[in-house]
Amino acid sequence: MDIRSKDIRYAAGTKIAAVVLVWICFVSAVWSLGFLFLNQEVDKSNSYYDSYRFKDEFSRLIHNTVEANIKLKSIENINASGGTVGDKARNIERYHNIKSRMSNTVNYLYYINNSSTGEAITNVAASQPKELIKKQPVNASISRWNWESKVDIYTYGGEIEEMLRGTEYEVYAAIQEPLKPGDVFYDDFKAYSRTKEIIAFAYPVMFVSLILLIIVAAYLSCVTGRRERGGEIVLSGVDNIYTDVHTLLVLIAAALSLTIAVSSSEPNDILTWVIPLLVLGVDGLIGISYVLSMIRQAKAGRIFKNTLIYNLAKLCFDKNSFKPSIILFLLGYGLINGILFDIGVDLNQGDQEPVFTILLIVFNTAAVYFTARALTSLSKIMNAAKEISSGNLDYELNSSEISVAFSGMATNIANIQGGLKKAVEEAIKGERMKTDLITNVSHDLKTPLTSIISYVDLLKNEELNNERAEEYVNILEEKGARMKQLVEDLVEASKASSGNLPVNAEKVDLHELVLQACGEYEEKITEAELDLRINAEEKNIFVYADGKQMWRIIENLLLNAIKYSMPQSRMYINLTSDSNYGSFTVKNISALPLDIPPEQLTERFVRGDVSRTTEGSGLGLSIAQSLTALQGGKFKIEIDGDLFKVSVDIPLWAE
Amino acid sequence: MDKLNVLVCDDDKAIVDALEIYLKQENYGVVRAYNGKQALKALSEQQIHLILLDVMMPELDGLSATIKIREEQNIPIIILSAKSEDTDKIAGLNFGADDYVTKPFSPLELMARVKSQMRRYTTLGSMPQKSSVLKTGSLELDEEAKELRVDGEIIRLTATEYGIMLFLMENMGHVFSIDQIYEKVWNEPLYSAENTVAVHIRRIREKIEINPREPKYLKVVWGIGYKIERY
Numbered sequence: 001m002d003i004r005s006k007d008i009r010y011a012a013g014t015k016i017a018a019v020v021l022v023w024i025c026f027v028s029a030v031w032s033l034g035f036l037f038l039n040q041e042v043d044k045s046n047s048y049y050d051s052y053r054f055k056d057e058f059s060r061l062i063h064n065t066v067e068a069n070i071k072l073k074s075i076e077n078i079n080a081s082g083g084t085v086g087d088k089a090r091n092i093e094r095y096h097n098i099k100s101r102m103s104n105t106v107n108y109l110y111y112i113n114n115s116s117t118g119e120a121i122t123n124v125a126a127s128q129p130k131e132l133i134k135k136q137p138v139n140a141s142i143s144r145w146n147w148e149s150k151v152d153i154y155t156y157g158g159e160i161e162e163m164l165r166g167t168e169y170e171v172y173a174a175i176q177e178p179l180k181p182g183d184v185f186y187d188d189f190k191a192y193s194r195t196k197e198i199i200a201f202a203y204p205v206m207f208v209s210l211i212l213l214i215i216v217a218a219y220l221s222c223v224t225g226r227r228e229r230g231g232e233i234v235l236s237g238v239d240n241i242y243t244d245v246h247t248l249l250v251l252i253a254a255a256l257s258l259t260i261a262v263s264s265s266e267p268n269d270i271l272t273w274v275i276p277l278l279v280l281g282v283d284g285l286i287g288i289s290y291v292l293s294m295i296r297q298a299k300a301g302r303i304f305k306n307t308l309i310y311n312l313a314k315l316c317f318d319k320n321s322f323k324p325s326i327i328l329f330l331l332g333y334g335l336i337n338g339i340l341f342d343i344g345v346d347l348n349q350g351d352q353e354p355v356f357t358i359l360l361i362v363f364n365t366a367a368v369y370f371t372a373r374a375l376t377s378l379s380k381i382m383n384a385a386k387e388i389s390s391g392n393l394d395y396e397l398n399s400s401e402i403s404v405a406f407s408g409m410a411t412n413i414a415n416i417q418g419g420l421k422k423a424v425e426e427a428i429k430g431e432r433m434k435t436d437l438i439t440n441v442s443h444d445l446k447t448p449l450t451s452i453i454s455y456v457d458l459l460k461n462e463e464l465n466n467e468r469a470e471e472y473v474n475i476l477e478e479k480g481a482r483m484k485q486l487v488e489d490l491v492e493a494s495k496a497s498s499g500n501l502p503v504n505a506e507k508v509d510l511h512e513l514v515l516q517a518c519g520e521y522e523e524k525i526t527e528a529e530l531d532l533r534i535n536a537e538e539k540n541i542f543v544y545a546d547g548k549q550m551w552r553i554i555e556n557l558l559l560n561a562i563k564y565s566m567p568q569s570r571m572y573i574n575l576t577s578d579s580n581y582g583s584f585t586v587k588n589i590s591a592l593p594l595d596i597p598p599e600q601l602t603e604r605f606v607r608g609d610v611s612r613t614t615e616g617s618g619l620g621l622s623i624a625q626s627l628t629a630l631q632g633g634k635f636k637i638e639i640d641g642d643l644f645k646v647s648v649d650i651p652l653w654a655e
Numbered sequence: 656m657d658k659l660n661v662l663v664c665d666d667d668k669a670i671v672d673a674l675e676i677y678l679k680q681e682n683y684g685v686v687r688a689y690n691g692k693q694a695l696k697a698l699s700e701q702q703i704h705l706i707l708l709d710v711m712m713p714e715l716d717g718l719s720a721t722i723k724i725r726e727e728q729n730i731p732i733i734i735l736s737a738k739s740e741d742t743d744k745i746a747g748l749n750f751g752a753d754d755y756v757t758k759p760f761s762p763l764e765l766m767a768r769v770k771s772q773m774r775r776y777t778t779l780g781s782m783p784q785k786s787s788v789l790k791t792g793s794l795e796l797d798e799e800a801k802e803l804r805v806d807g808e809i810i811r812l813t814a815t816e817y818g819i820m821l822f823l824m825e826n827m828g829h830v831f832s833i834d835q836i837y838e839k840v841w842n843e844p845l846y847s848a849e850n851t852v853a854v855h856i857r858r859i860r861e862k863i864e865i866n867p868r869e870p871k872y873l874k875v876v877w878g879i880g881y882k883i884e885r886y
Contacts, residue, residue, distance in 0.1 A: 520875075
């Protein structure tokens with residue numbers, strides 16, 4: 001039961017219902033309050049005749065009656081009276097106005113009697129007008145001697161009294177009861193009665209609404225932002241608006257609604273009520289959403305942190321994004337500029353020396369100069385970063401040329417550079433250590449190998465008289481030679497791949513090189529029953545390379561081809577060049593099927609035949625590749641069925 | 656004539672033993688030493704005509720020993736070393752060694768080098784110099800007799816090979832491309848991509864060089880041409 005009630009209290013449906021209820025209560029409370037406030041005069045008066053509207057209207061009519069019948073009398077009388085033409089015209093117009101107004105009244109009764117002449121004027125048709133008037137509950141009888149009225153007619157009292165002074169007239173006026181429809185009194189009376197009825201209804205509505213509002217609002221402020229009792233504060237989308245901005249927006253909305261409400265206060269119009277009610281409704285929603293949002297944020301303790309001002313200040317004074325000094329500089333710059341500009345403009349109007357204008361120009365020129373210097377520093381730093389990223393780790397950023405604003409950045413870049421340099425140096429050191437290790441090991445292997453080779457040779461020269469022993473010696477000799485080759489290739493491969501070989505690059509003719517190399521291996525090629533074809537597009541292809549290393553590359557390729565080519569097949573060497581590279585390609589047909597990917601062939605110790613029984617160290621292609629790379633060239637192996645193709649591109653010699 | 660004595664100096668006794676066998680087969684007397692100090696001592700005590708010297712040895716290494724020996728004597732020194740880099744070879748030769756052989760060496764090649772150095776040391780210099788002889792190191796080309804001699808031994812060459820050698824030795828130290836050599840020797844321009852010249856030069860090297868892969872006289876300048884080294 002407890003759990004269920006908890007669920008209901010924190011359920012979204014309940015909250016929405018509560019919001020709607022609060023909204024309705026708010027709207028009705030404000031509406032009823034406003035209504036009571038606007039109609040407080042009606043509320044306070046006991047009856048229609050007690051209301052200000054009635055008193056005003058009634059006393060004006062008495063005034064009109066007195067003015068028209070006693071002061072102006074008739075148009076002839078006005079014309080006969082002395083006075084300017086203007087006065088007469090005004091009086092005539094006034095006379096007509098009064099007459100027309102009087103004729104529009106139904107419920108107003110009057111009777112005027114001159115006690116000296118017996119003259120009597122009335123709008124009452126009955127035979128006894130004076131008595132009829134006196135019988136009405138609201139009546140007044142006025143003369144220079146007598147002032148008697150059931151209601152307060154002081155609005156125009158002074159003027160009436162003025163007009164009656166020195167005359168013998170007695171004025172009787174009344175509003176007939178009950179009121180008949182057809183004039184302003186009847187309409188006003190109806191409106192008054194309706195307002196009275198609504199007031200009687202508005203009070204309870206107001207009280208109930210207020211009480212409900214307080215209760216439900218208290219409930220909402222407790223549960224808003226929570227999914228369960230004591231749970232985490234869950235913020236909604238509205239809460240992402242900065243609180244100060246939100247407040248400002250709500251205030252603007254309130255001001256706007258007030259303006260609308262005030263501007264549309266045309267009485268007795270349907271829109272008079274509809275528009276403010278609509279505005280009120282919308283305001284109510286905005287207000288509730290705002291208040292609840294504030295409550296949620298207060299609960300989450302971020303009402304202050306979520307202000308735009310706080311965030312701006314944080315941004316400005318957070319050391320990681322901006323230095324406070326820069327903000328102060330900017331503010332100071334604006335301030336000084338403003339002051340100088342103001343003073344300059346003021347003084348120029350007075351035709352004085354434009355000292356401040358010059359100061360303004362000087363100040364701004366200085367500002368532009370320092371900014372430009374700072375930007376130059378930035379571009380220097382960017383340039384340094386570019387150099388470093390392209391691998392120039394020795395690029396020096398002159399920190400004395402960097403402005404204060406970017407000195408931290410420059411230091412950081414220098415640190416990154418240092419770190420990188422250290423890493424690269426360590427990598428190089430590691431690689432060198434590896435090469436050194438291999439070299440040292442190979443030295444240690446070479447000494448015993450010397451003995452082995454020497455003694456095998458000595459043994460070979462001995463008379464063994466034993467066929468098997470001779471065969472064994474031959475095997476030993478062959479393996480000794482192989483081991484020698486292996487050790488030498490191992491050192492070379494490790495040096496080539498670690499870039500630990502000096503490159504003495506010069507102008508080398510690829511064509512010459514290929515002919516020389518083929519000359520060296522002529523016999524071996526013939527021995528292997530291969531038909532070598534050299535195709536050259538041009539006679540000389542000059543490349544920028546180390547001739548000795550080029551020889552090692554081509555030698556390895558030739559040896560490879562001789563070793564693995566199918567006997568009685570053709571082997572091609574093509575020489576070509578393009579705009580950047582001179583290339584030679586060695587093509588041969590493999591004796592054995594090649595079922596390994598080309599890239600694996602250049603891995604150390606990988607050979608086309610997995611059994612590793614034939615001569616060779618398996619390092620030839622790897623060495624050739626490393627040496628090519630060392631000279632800025634490109635090494636590519638292609639295998640197409642049994643066609644084995646290696647191409648080596650070397651940068652062309654540039655004069 | 657007394658036996659020619661060779662001082663063999665290596666800290667690996669097995670190598671010294673083997674070298675002794677080879678040297679004795681060639682009728683040389685052998686003096687043994689196992690480090691630089693012993694070598695110097697032996698030199699001061701006996702008549703030595705050639706030294707085979709290892710580099711990495713205890714007490715006194717081969718290079719330091721070479722410097723010490725050269726302060727007093729002019730006998731041929733052949734360095735035996737496991738270090739095979741160009742820089743090591745150049746250092747050894749600069750310190751005064753006459754030859755540099757890398758381990759593991761072929762015993763036959765080493766013996767050829769020993770013989771070559773020994774001949775140069777014992778016989779050359781006393782030979783009368785003819786004006787018609789082109790000479791570098793112990794390589795001589797006698798234009799009159801149309802002979803090529805290495806360490807005094809006549810080398811059999813074909814007419815073309817002799818032509819090539821004549822051209823190169825007349826322009827000692829100069830590098831000539833295959834084209835230039837062909838035009839000069841064959842007396843006609845080279846049209847197709849031919850390696851005839853290269854093959855000939857390889858054959859000449861096999862005849863005149865102890866180790867054709869590391870020639871002393873007829874050198875390959877890769878991608879440029881060939882030359883005869885001037886000594």
